[in-house]
């Protein structure tokens with residue numbers, strides 16, 4: 139597992155340790171995620187943690203001298219959608235070059251894993267495919283600072299559709315999304331050429347117990363919880379009607395575990411979501427209610443790189459992995475908030 143000490147890696151670590159004789163997590167304990175630079179308690183004790191940077195060849199040389207991986211779950215990434223516009227080299231370096239360094243190291247050491255599982259992202263779709271009122275499929279252009287400053291949130295005369303790898307082409311609108319698509323493409327090409335199975339899961343917005351409480355660039359749900367818990371009204375970007383597919387970490391960990399263990403690797407990318415799309419306002423209202431906080435309010439602010447609507451069609455996941463999401467938003471928020479209530483919280487900005 140790369141990036142195995144992170145939110146998703148820790149959550150799937152016990153299941154991986156149950157399924158494989160030896161599980162090794164390579165992770166540089168990135169300070170934005172791991173301020174104390176120590177092994178997270180949530181990482182299963184059976185998992186060996188190797189502290190190392192996936193972009194550095196020596197990390198791989200040392201690792202592959204000791205380990206011959208049968209299955210690789212590649213999670214290590216820089217994940218700040220908005221941040222990636224200002225720090226594109228950092229995102230490209232870890233997400234793209236980190237992947238190529240891993241693959242080159244396998245070649246250098248003559249190691250061919252049977253399967254490589256990639257946690258890709260719905261960010262590869264950008265705004266996704268929309269349906270015009272006349273019934274035509276269209277791919278809306280990237281929303282610019284000017285259009286957003288004008289409050290043009292939606293694409294007039296068109297309706298968003300579910301993200302589905304069978305029918306919707308990738309068209310990223312953030313540097314992060316572009317690096318995740320590059321990761322996918324590089325992995326697919328390399329794996330096809332070497333006869334290695336590539337399993338690509340495109341995850342929607344993952345949330346739940348264990349998510350970062352300190353990373354200001356990801357984790358809108360934990361931020362909303364902290365605001366409501368502090369008695370604040372949650373600020374809603376745009377007009378509050380932005381739609382997202384919030385999928386609970388337990389469901390995601392199970393999907394990735396199946397990606398690593400299912401007998402037949404799915405042929406193409408698999409979309410992973412909760413099976414329901416919700417507005418940001420609905421999520422915020424549920425959180426406000428949990429904490430008895432004032433009602434959320436619309437601010438009209440926006441973040442460049444954010445898409446208007448995103449949700450997944452999960453039927454391929456059901457057919458290819460035998461996976462269906464188990465948790466609805468209300469249950470997930472109760473789980474997240476219940477966990478946050480047990481955590482020491484850094485002060486809110």
Ligand SMILES: NC(=O)c1ccc[n+]([C@@H]2O[C@H](COP(=O)([O-])OP(=O)(O)OC[C@H]3O[C@@H](n4cnc5c(N)ncnc54)[C@H](O)[C@@H]3O)[C@@H](O)[C@H]2O)c1
Nearest residue numbers: 141143144145146165166168191192213215257259341344
């Ligand atoms: N959380 C989500 O909503 C979401 C959605 C779609 C896709 N994903 C993808 O899932 C994967 C895991 O995401 P997460 O939510 O667990 O993020 P996370 O930030 O909690 O975990 C990523 C881990 O990678 C490590 N890492 C970062 N740079 C590294 C480097 N150069 N070398 C080694 N390790 C490094 C970090 O220390 C961290 O432990 C990522 O590939 C991300 O793109 C996440």
